[in-house]
Amino acid sequence: MRILIVDDEDVLQDVLSSLLQKAGYETLAARTGREAMTLLEQEKVDLVLLDLMLPDARGLDLLKEIRSRDPEQVIVVITAFSSVEGAIEAMREGAFHYIPKPFKNDEVLLTVEKGLEQCQLAKENRELRAQLEQPFGFHNIIGRSRPMEQVFDLIRLAAPAKSNILVLGESGTGKELVAKAIHQHSRRADGPFITVNSGSMPPDLIESNLFGHVKGAFTGATSTKKGLFELAHKGSIFFDEIGNIPLDTQAKLLRVIQEKEFMRLGGVETLRADVRIIAATNAAIEDTVQRGNFREDLYYRLNVITIELPPLRERSEDIPLLVRHFLAFYAEENEKPVEEFSSEAMRLLLGYAWPGNVRELENVVERAVVLSQGSVVDLDLLPDSVREQGSIAVPSASLPNGGISLKEAISGYERQLIIKALQASGGVQKRAAELLSVKPTTLHEMMKRLNVSVDNIAIH
Ligand SMILES: Nc1ncnc2c1ncn2[C@@H]1O[C@H](COP(=O)(O)OP(=O)(O)OP(=O)(O)O)[C@@H](O)[C@H]1O
Ligand SMILES: [Mg+2]
Numbered sequence: 001m002r003i004l005i006v007d008d009e010d011v012l013q014d015v016l017s018s019l020l021q022k023a024g025y026e027t028l029a030a031r032t033g034r035e036a037m038t039l040l041e042q043e044k045v046d047l048v049l050l051d052l053m054l055p056d057a058r059g060l061d062l063l064k065e066i067r068s069r070d071p072e073q074v075i076v077v078i079t080a081f082s083s084v085e086g087a088i089e090a091m092r093e094g095a096f097h098y099i100p101k102p103f104k105n106d107e108v109l110l111t112v113e114k115g116l117e118q119c120q121l122a123k124e125n126r127e128l129r130a131q132l133e134q135p136f137g138f139h140n141i142i143g144r145s146r147p148m149e150q151v152f153d154l155i156r157l158a159a160p161a162k163s164n165i166l167v168l169g170e171s172g173t174g175k176e177l178v179a180k181a182i183h184q185h186s187r188r189a190d191g192p193f194i195t196v197n198s199g200s201m202p203p204d205l206i207e208s209n210l211f212g213h214v215k216g217a218f219t220g221a222t223s224t225k226k227g228l229f230e231l232a233h234k235g236s237i238f239f240d241e242i243g244n245i246p247l248d249t250q251a252k253l254l255r256v257i258q259e260k261e262f263m264r265l266g267g268v269e270t271l272r273a274d275v276r277i278i279a280a281t282n283a284a285i286e287d288t289v290q291r292g293n294f295r296e297d298l299y300y301r302l303n304v305i306t307i308e309l310p311p312l313r314e315r316s317e318d319i320p321l322l323v324r325h326f327l328a329f330y331a332e333e334n335e336k337p338v339e340e341f342s343s344e345a346m347r348l349l350l351g352y353a354w355p356g357n358v359r360e361l362e363n364v365v366e367r368a369v370v371l372s373q374g375s376v377v378d379l380d381l382l383p384d385s386v387r388e389q390g391s392i393a394v395p396s397a398s399l400p401n402g403g404i405s406l407k408e409a410i411s412g413y414e415r416q417l418i419i420k421a422l423q424a425s426g427g428v429q430k431r432a433a434e435l436l437s438v439k440p441t442t443l444h445e446m447m448k449r450l451n452v453s454v455d456n457i458a459i460h
Helices: 010-022 033-042 059-069 084-092 105-133 146-158 175-184 203-211 247-259 285-290 296-302 316-333 343-351 357-371 384-390 406-424 429-435 440-449
Strands: 002-006 026-030 047-051 074-080 097-101 165-168 193-197 236-240 261-263 270-272 276-281 305-308
Touching (some): 002 010, 010 026, 010 105, 033 047, 047 059, 047 105, 059 074, 074 084, 097 105, 247 261, 316 357, 406 429
Parallel strands (some): 047 074, 165 276, 165 305
16 A cells, blocks of 8 residues: 655654655655645545645645545544644545644544545445446446456457557457547546557648647648647557558658657757557558568557457357347437347347448447337348348258258358458458468368359458
8 A cells, every 4th residue: 555645744643654665655745735646646546635835736626636636535634733724624625534743643544544444445345336237348348258257358468568569359359449448447537548640640631630730840830739749648558450541651750669758840948758658459550560661660660558349249158148238329319219139130140240330230230220120130131241241150950841952051151251251351362261260271172163263242
């Protein structure tokens, strides 16, 4: 347990810190309000012992500032006996307790101990509440499959760390959602979360957007403008589709990461960047690195921790949860009494390969809710793609009246599965082979035998 002592008198600092250290606590010392706030930004502090008489700030103002930064921070104030009003005011502003000066050692220890108990209790409550609110997921990321549990564990571990993080995953797997969850579970949660989508910026404006510019830096720069790095100060910056960043901007980005400094375009002042970078990409970034379109040194700087999001087809047990989640949301938004998908419709959703992952599933559910006229969504409200491919996973086992050619039926089934795998992999045969657990050469032979070609199948 760590206690921050805020007091400008050296004697009191010494007395209090040795008393608390002897009792087994770790202590930090601040002599001014500024110092206290800086320390609280940097360190996790369980309890603040605050003298209401400080040189640079009114103790009460500091108390308010600390509480507005973290409403659950436990604060015990120390006040001169003569200023009972100050103590009462402090309690009203959320101080846990007050200790009048001169104090007895036992009194300090007892109050601190109670305050820390309160801190512990508040923490447990918070965790319990979080668990109750989100039984099947983490934050607002739904999922309880093994691969998603692993993702949640990684977020929990990585979020409070200072390292940059790279989030990998196919389109629609929830990369942005994960980036936000990381920010919200980091110590920067109260700071800004800024998204940079370089793909949607004109290339010649990327750098001025990122680093800002001074008046007259280029034609059209009629006034000085802050860049996204400045706006993200003390927060996180999320680089969506990092692979799209032009090479010369990559060099500047590397410098920001290494030196933690940058300049506005045309400026002379060096600015500090206290920013955590979370980057995402759905392309095979390692290939981009090998082709020389992405700096290797930058890649390693960004990729300190990798969080890889599994495609939806590898965690179909999450599908019913996601469906329920989106169904409830869109039913309420559209004021429709839709309650569930029929079991037949659900079977198709489970069998479908979801090349667009969770985003595609969300769209399918929204569409069904909007079109639905009853409380149950049936097959007819699913898009053709889902109806056609979703049924493939479980072959019909009934035998037609006139009998069947087993060979032909199996070939037909093989053909459909291969098409489905090719669609799911965007036409990449190596990936499709992986999905089917066969060698690429085997897939190639089968495609020839079954007359399947990548050119004449619809790829999403
Ligand atoms: N596990 C999940 N739980 C709930 N909603 C999810 C989940 N994963 C994704 N979504 C939703 O799906 C949509 C797409 O998610 P997001 O934008 O985070 O994906 P992405 O990986 O960034 O996609 P892209 O690569 O196309 O940008 C969003 O509406 C998001 O809320
Ligand atoms: Mg995205």
